[in-house]
Amino acid sequence: MSKKLVLIDGNSIAYRAFFALPLLNNDKGVHTNAVYGFTTMLQKIIEDEKPSHILVAFDAGKTTFRHKTYKEYKGGRQKTPPELSEQFPYIRELLDAYGIKRYEKENYEADDIIGTLSLQAESDGYEVKVYSGDKDLTQLSTKKTTVCITRKGITDIEVYTPEHIQEKWEISPDQIVDMKGLMGDSSDNIPGVPGVGEKTAIKLLKEFKTVETLLESIDQVSGKKLKEKLEDNKDQAIMSKELATILREAPLDVTVEELLYEGMNTATLKDVFRDLGFNSLLEKMGESPQEETKELEDISFDIIEEITEEHLTNESSLYIEILEENYHLGDIVGMSIHNENGTFFFTLDTALKSKEFKKWAENDHAVKYVFDSKETVVSLKRNGIHMKGIEFDLLLASYIINPSTSGNDFASIAKDHGHPVVESDESIYGKGAKLKVPSTDIVSLHLARKALILQELRATCMKELEENQQYELFTELELPLALILAEMEYTGVKVDQQRLLSMKDELALRLADLEKKIHELAGEEFNINSPKQLGVILFEKLELPVVKKTKTGYSTSADILEKLQSKHEIIDYILHYRQLGKLQSTYLEGLLKVVHKDSSKIHTRFNQALTQTGRLSSIDPNLQNIPVRLEEGRKIRQAFIPSEEGWVMFAADYSQIELRVLAHIAKDEKLMEAFRNDMDIHTKTAMDVFGVEKEEVTSNMRRHAKAVNFGIVYGISDYGLSQSLDITRKEAGEFIKKYLESFPGVKEYMDDIVQDAKQKGYVTTLLHRRRYLPEITSRNFNLRSFAERTAMNTPIQGSAADIIKKAMIDMAARLREENLQSRLLLQVHDELIFEAPEDEIEVLKKIVPEVMENAMELEVPLKVDYSYGPSWYDAK
Missing domain, CATH: 3.40.50.1010 (5'-nuclease)
Known part of the structure; x- marks a missing residue:
């Protein structure tokens, strides 16, 4: 061989x-x-x-x-x-x-x-x-x-x-070090002889062979300047050759x-490729990129019918299983616990009968590691147990480490962190109409595995959080916030059902009037909710210009109709009809379906581990998306009222928080000055972009400035701005250009953050929340452009989200400190909604702005507006 x-x-x-x-x-x-x-x-x-x-x-x-x-x-x-x-x-x-x-x-x-x-x-x-x-x-x-x-x-x-x-090079390999001695090497910071480049070095070496011979024979070198350079840098040339010599x-x-190379360890290499996500290389090895099917290991655990002290230690992982459909009922399938004494499964009845379990659960000094702290707290509280002492939440830790991971169920998260041998909940319980709880043998093993792996994954996640500088984000922001959100979910917000029913009737009459007017303008009756019939009326009978055709006929989507608004008065009526129809079906009827029959409250569910920016969202129902541009939409808030007599609703929201965060991050002097002087930022922008005095700013100028201000925050393109302002793309591009010239700090921030994202592959908020952007280096223009806009926006939007979360934590602490009865009920975008006794309003007027404005120290002041009244609507 x-x-x-x-x-x-x-x-x-x-x-x-x-x-x-x-x-x-x-x-x-x-x-x-x-x-x-x-x-x-x-x-x-x-x-x-x-x-x-x-x-x-x-x-x-x-x-x-x-x-x-x-x-x-x-x-x-x-x-x-x-x-x-x-x-x-x-x-x-x-x-x-x-x-x-x-x-x-x-x-x-x-x-x-x-x-x-x-x-x-x-x-x-x-x-x-x-x-x-x-x-x-x-x-x-x-x-x-x-x-x-x-x-x-x-x-x-x-x-x-x-x-x-x-x-x-016309030299031998031995002479390469001599060449470096003369010409130097900028990559290694080897100085060489100043003024001697590659051509001169090679010419000299062809004649003199080595640096040493050359330096001994300087008199024979032609050219006075070159002689002087060599004479003045003899020692440097010798040193440079030594440095370059291997x-x-x-x-x-x-x-x-x-x-000796004896070949690869195939099994180990496959595992490494899987861990790194090198699917194409796996396939070349004849492997599916999917995880190999592995037998689930049998684990040792006990099904217990009585909980004693030996099952409960001061450091345990606790897993509580609630099926999605039963979240609001607090209907717990079962529980498992793992600690130094073993792994144990028990039912909710067993837990409720046990004084020891209640005492342990409510002991703040007994440390618990859970999968979802908010769900754990809410479900147990609905069963009379006030869980305390939670120090780890796998769902939140995993979300902070990488918010772009697809799943938020235990099996997906476990797999992301190296435990692919946990069955999915769907494989255990089924889905939809086939959903059912199987036998105790199956459920107990499933839950026991989760409790065991939960304990193991804690160390892995905490290490990653530390490495990513996200330990404080987890322990001081997200985990405390989860407990506050749990309290808000449990408390709920009271709804005046009669008001909703009255609004539903009022809206039905409005819709009937609009339908009649549309039919009059069309000259015949037709189904307004049928895109096909509507398309025939608009584009054949009324002969409006066709903007877009689909396989089934004419497109009548909202953006198409908006482009036709100036062509016929029927369009405004159709758009209004659609908006009110959505209010009727999605919000009025939708809200009535989720009012709790005993308390007359809505208990929305806050998603804390969903959005990639860190913003909260809500479901069942979504209270963040109630339309407020329409007066009819705003009026829905009239139905949200205090839960006690003599109380009022108190709402406080940040004024232009994202633009203030932009001013802080970009360090733009003009932007910071405007906020420090409490100027109207849109008027200030119009003044700078259009080059006019304050008195000369027209409402249209301010409207354009407002659009570009908020557009910049969201990484808007010239096309996007042209659509929102109904101007040409060229005009929009020119407007953005003028804006960036007026605010050079913003321009520098936008350029720098994109380059930073390309280098790192992610961007961060002020509190080190990350968002990974793998598409930022994509060859696909659209993917890359979207990632670049996301890179600009996420540090701003994400930092604003971090600030309001911090405000919620500080506010909860301040309410306790002041010994107030007032309660935080909802968070909607940049707004916090409380219910409070009327005699505490004066205190709230003082402490709420104080706490919210000091949640985080920025280069510009945060500003909070507040109002209050008998309903959420009146508190705005």
Whole structure:
């Protein structure tokens, strides 16, 4: 068997791969582009070279013996991007799976390891191939050693043999260090002789062969200036040559014979590929990218019918199973607990009969780890148990680590964190009409596994939160907020059902009037809710211009109708009819269906782990989307009333919080000045963009300024602005251009945040909430543009969300501190809604703005407006 040694410059190839490929993430948010590029090159090298021996050499640290000679050696290099640094452990793991030896030596560079081993291998009769992205290694080229240098990307290779070097530079490989001694090397911060470039260096070496001979023969050099440069920089030239010379006798702890390549560990390599999300590479190995089916391990657990002290320790994971459909009922399927004494399953009845369980659950000092703290607290409270002492929430931790993961059920989250052997709830309970609770044997094992894995995943998640600087975001914001939201869900908000029914009747009359008017304008009766019939009326009978046709006829979508508003008065009536119809069906009828029959309250459910910006949303029902642009929509809020006599509704909302956050993040002087002077920001923007005085700002100018202000926050395009203002795309583009010229800090922020996102693959809020943007380097223009707009918007919108969450926590603490009866009921966008006794209103008027405006310290003041009245509607 022929002996062939392949030596790979690990750092250099990793760098090449990192910058050659767009930032990629696996489903855990780990950057993988360098690992992927490194892997593809490694596979190609193995396939092409079929080495008998192989080694990947790495630099051990920033300092080497060369720094004793020249402290500034490699001093100009930029710091390694953290997105690359985090990938080196995975590259090392990958090499181990491939069965490839890796080596680094303190005080020496990878070049010196490669130089030493290549010389040893040559003397032992090996053919040697060196792979790097650094041309310094071309000096190692001999008849037995070929140096392969990556050019563009990682697959375009230039092969350096002595013949190729002679042809390329007209010098021998030995003279490369002399060339570097004269011309220097900016990448390594080797000074060389100032003013001597590659051409001059090569010309001198063709005549004098080495630096030393040249410096001894300066008198023979033609050109007065060149002579002076060489004379003045003799020592520097000698030092530069020394710095460029690869050491070939480094004291290594590894020999060529130890580098025998015996092939990869296939099973381990598949696991690494799965973990990294390299599906295409898995498929090349004949594997499905899906997880291999693994037998679920049997675990030891007990089904208990009586809870004693031994089942309850001061540190336990507690899992409570509630089916989605039964969330509001507090109908618990079962519970499981895991601690140092074992794993136990028990029913709700068993828990409710146990004084020990209630005492443990309500003990703030007994630490609990749960899957969903809000759901746990609400479900137990509905059963008379006030859970305390929760210190970990898997759902929230996983959400903070990567908000873009698709699932929020236990099995999906467990799989994301390396536990693919948990059955999905659907496989246990079924779905829809087939939903049912199976036997205790099946349920108990399912829940016992969850409690056990919950304990294991806590350590994994907490480590990731620490590494991502998100520990405080989890412990000081999201976890305390979950307990406040649980209280809000449990409390609910009272609804005047009679008012809703009256509004429903009123709306029915309005809809009938609109229907009659539309039929009159159309000249005949037809089904307004039928797009097909409506299309015939508009585009055939009334002969309005056709904007868009579909497979089934004419498009009558809202955006199409809005474009036709000036063409016929019937359009306004149709749009109004649709809006009122949605209010009727979605909100009035929808709200009446979810009013609790005993309390006359609506208990909305807050989604804390859903949006990628960190904003809260609500479902069952969604109270954040009640239309408020229409007066009829706003009036729905009249039905939301205090739950006690003599109480009122109190609402407080942030004024232009996102624009204030933008001013803070962008550090734009004009924007900050406007907010500090309490100016109307839209008027100020109009003044700057249109170049007019305050008195000259028209309502239309202010409207345009307002659109671009909020558009900038959402990364609006010229097309988007043109649509919202009904102006040409060119006019919109010119407006955005003027805006950015007027507010240069905003322009700089937008440019910087996009570049930052391209480097890191994510953006962060002020409290280190992350949003990963893998599409930001996409070759697809639309995907990339959307990611760029998202990069601009998320730090602003996400920070605003963080601020109001912090305000909710601070507000709950202040209500307790003041010993007030007032209760926080709802959070809707930038607004907090309370119910309060009338005699506490004066206190609320003082403390609510105070707390909300001081939730987070910004470069500009936060401003809060408030109002109150007998209903939510009157409190606005």
